[in-house]
Amino acid sequence: MDLLQLQLLLDATKITLGLALTSLVVGLVLAILFCVAEMQKNPLIAKPISLFVTILRGLPEILIVFFIFFGGTHILFLLTDEFYDISPFWSGVVALSLIFASYASQTLRAAIQSVPKGQQQGAQALGMGPVRCFLRITLPQAWRLALPGLGNQWMVLLKDTALVSLIGVTDLMKQADLLSGSTYKPFTFLVAAAAIYLIITLISQWLLKHLDSYINRFDAGVAK
Amino acid sequence: MTLDHFWLLFNGLSTTLEITFFSLLFGSILAVGLTLAMVNKIPGLNLLARTIILIFTGTPLLIQIFLVYSGPSQFEVIRHSFLWDYLSQAKICAIIALAFNTAAYSSLLFKGAIESVPRGEWDACKALGMTRGQTLAIIVPHALRRVLPSYSNEVILVLKGTSLASSITIMDVMGYANQINGQTYDALMAFSAAGIIYLGMNGILVLIFKQLEKKALAFQS
Numbered sequence: 001m002d003l004l005q006l007q008l009l010l011d012a013t014k015i016t017l018g019l020a021l022t023s024l025v026v027g028l029v030l031a032i033l034f035c036v037a038e039m040q041k042n043p044l045i046a047k048p049i050s051l052f053v054t055i056l057r058g059l060p061e062i063l064i065v066f067f068i069f070f071g072g073t074h075i076l077f078l079l080t081d082e083f084y085d086i087s088p089f090w091s092g093v094v095a096l097s098l099i100f101a102s103y104a105s106q107t108l109r110a111a112i113q114s115v116p117k118g119q120q121q122g123a124q125a126l127g128m129g130p131v132r133c134f135l136r137i138t139l140p141q142a143w144r145l146a147l148p149g150l151g152n153q154w155m156v157l158l159k160d161t162a163l164v165s166l167i168g169v170t171d172l173m174k175q176a177d178l179l180s181g182s183t184y185k186p187f188t189f190l191v192a193a194a195a196i197y198l199i200i201t202l203i204s205q206w207l208l209k210h211l212d213s214y215i216n217r218f219d220a221g222v223a224k
Numbered sequence: 225m226t227l228d229h230f231w232l233l234f235n236g237l238s239t240t241l242e243i244t245f246f247s248l249l250f251g252s253i254l255a256v257g258l259t260l261a262m263v264n265k266i267p268g269l270n271l272l273a274r275t276i277i278l279i280f281t282g283t284p285l286l287i288q289i290f291l292v293y294s295g296p297s298q299f300e301v302i303r304h305s306f307l308w309d310y311l312s313q314a315k316i317c318a319i320i321a322l323a324f325n326t327a328a329y330s331s332l333l334f335k336g337a338i339e340s341v342p343r344g345e346w347d348a349c350k351a352l353g354m355t356r357g358q359t360l361a362i363i364v365p366h367a368l369r370r371v372l373p374s375y376s377n378e379v380i381l382v383l384k385g386t387s388l389a390s391s392i393t394i395m396d397v398m399g400y401a402n403q404i405n406g407q408t409y410d411a412l413m414a415f416s417a418a419g420i421i422y423l424g425m426n427g428i429l430v431l432i433f434k435q436l437e438k439k440a441l442a443f444q445s
Binding site: 055058059061062067070074075160161162163165166176177184185187188190194198 | 278282283285286287288290291294295296297298380384385387388398401402409410411415423426427
């Protein structure tokens with residue numbers, strides 16, 4: 001493996017990271033929306049979303065990626081009678097953020113439910129509206145409880161980004177595969193790519209550990 | 225997409241189930257080995273087990289499958305050995321990769337379950353003068369009951385993971401769905417039909433594990 005090939009792998013790593021971080025942001029927003037919808041008292045809102053999230057979790061991730069990418073093209077064709085090329089990158093973002101949100105919304109819901117009821121009642125007594133109460137009182141406390149679970153799901157998301165290589169995004173996985181094909185050294189390049197994924201995972205774990213002790217810094221000594 | 229296509233997907237189902245079954249079989253045996261190495265802190269083996277777990281939980285499953293499938297061909301030695309008869313078969317490669325992957329994740333579950341058995345049970349075994357092996361014979365069944373709910377998730381993850389085998393030319397449900405999509409350009413129907421099959425299988429797995437849990441936890445409040 002020479003420097004040029006390493007450079008190609010590192011460039012592809014940027015795509016992987018860009019994809020993972022974009023999906024994380026979109027996924028977190030979706031997760032909050034799913035979570036709020038699932039906790040609605042109105043079953044007409046809560047049930048369909050709950051079913052949707054369950055279906056997402058029961059499907060293979062690659063199927064969701066293909067469904068969005070090929071199905072998206074198909075839907076546009078049915079609607080407009082013309083073929084449009086939809087971006088593999090953004091199809092990947094949509095698919096990955098949906099997958100992330102379907103798991104993260106469950107973590108978030110559990111965290112929100114373990115914030116004591118008194119907190120909301122207190123906010124209500126002070127005259128806060130339900131939206132403000134959710135954003136200013138409940139959510140900031142729920143984040144801390146949800147962080148370990150969300151951290152795990154971030155690492156699952158990072159590994160799932162490899163799936164978009166199958167719809168033609170030149171991410172780390174795809175680049176390793178391309179280099180394997182052109183050099184006849186699949187072992188070298190796949191191991192190199194795997195090592196980069198491993199390094200990103202280890203850095204994530206380290207950052208999450210520090211983030212966790214940072215956001216719980218006021219609890220130190222109180223618990224236990 | 226016609227009804228014939230739908231039956232084609234069912235052809236793939238046997239491959240999907242075959243890969244799931246063998247991956248879980250070999251994966252769970254391997255996981256027990258990894259867990260024992262970690263729990264007993266066997267020098268050398270403990271480190272090896274932790275390294276295997278780190279590698280297989282820290283990298284994407286897709287890259288693991290590709291690595292087992294196309295990696296060995298780089299080495300002349302392997303290509304000329306008896307191993308090549310096995311490593312040149314895509315299905316075996318998929319099973320090897322999935323087995324190691326699930327072994328890594330489930331050994332973490334097993335280890336957690338063994339550690340969650342109350343300290344008192346270990347102490348009681350010690351007080352009765354039991355050997356390490358005898359103690360584990362008491363602790364492991366208790367741990368197995370606790371691990372069942374989280375292991376059922378792992379089984380579903382393996383079933384979902386087998387769909388990646390389609391990327392190394394295996395015609396499982398996902399492989400046929402890709403083929404139908406390629407032939408008919410009816411992506412929505414092809415992948416929806418495949419999705420229904422996967423959902424159905426996962427639904428059945430959930431029901432089976434619910435029954436198992438009921439039996440296993442019958443005497444626990």
